[in-house]
């Protein structure tokens with residue numbers, strides 16, 4: 150790596166990057182080669198050549214929200230949809246989890262051009278975090294301005310009920326505490342700065358709009374706002390782990406989203422996060438029930454109608470907000 154140039158402007162240090170990521174980085178421990186900027190441009194160009202849609206909003210569908218049952222779900226409500234299987238997309242990983250289809254869907258929602266990931270990549274599937282988030286950078290290169298990241302999550306806040314929706318106000322990057330971060334490694338300034346701030350990760354205006362839309366749709370009684378955290382998975386958490394997370398202010402627990410949001414903010418996408426509370430987090434040894442993925446998918450199916458209508462309206466409103474600013 151060549152060094153960074155530093156100079157001073159109005160008393161502050163300004164860094165001018167001299168380098169970009171090397172063509173293909175060395176393997177990073179588990180056989181995954183890093184991709185160069187140019188490879189992601191190739192991926193974006195491939196996608197743009199396969200669709201006439203020029204998306205401004207990107208959506209990541211959480212477990213069970215991206216058409217597990219092929220109809221009625223969030224991804225299925227996209228109009229004039231063009232679906233591209235991940236296997237056909239150059240440099241793209243493949244989805245291995247039940248409830249994640251593995252397709253990029255281009256089309257419109259409420260007349261706003263969108264791209265939706267019908268299936269995301271998780272750390273526990275064996276992908277390093279940067280690779281889980283590669284589609285976010287591809288979205289940026291497609292021209293996307295806003296990322297809507299949805300997920301299924303366990304409700305840790307005792308007031309939350311199964312089937313509630315949680316607007317993500319903030320996150321705690323538990324994996325980052327241990328040094329695992331999607332931005333780990335050489336920084337390519339064409340995506341964003343070496344040290345991106347994260348204090349305003351979840352757009353305040355979008356959160357206000359989401360509360361307003363919840364009122365309009367008469368679902369305000371099930372829409373909450375809270376703090377999400379991601380653990381590496383794939384096991385669900387122990388009672389002690391959940392009690393620790395509760396103490397530090399976590400409201401919902403999952404195995405995704407945080408690293409996608411970090412990657413999105415790094416490349417200056419605006420972010421809205423939405424969790425579907427699919428199960429109760431078990432915080433007492435007296436409770437008989439245990440978390441399981443079938444329940445997660447079932448609750449996704451139960452709530453797909455509400456979720457679809459809510460996200461479609463949000464896309465419309467965010468699209469309008471995007472044009473206004």
Ligand SMILES: O=P(O)(O)O[C@H]1O[C@H](CO)[C@@H](O)[C@H]1O
Pocket residue numbers: 210211212246269271299300301302382403404405406441442445
């Ligand atoms: O975060 P999403 O992809 O919605 O899925 C959540 O649900 C799965 C567990 O049931 C895990 O993958 C967890 O992250």
Ligand code: HPA
Pocket residue numbers: 301302303304385386402403404427428429430440445
């Ligand atoms: O309880 C949970 N824990 C972690 N991830 C999850 N995804 C859905 N529910 C959960």
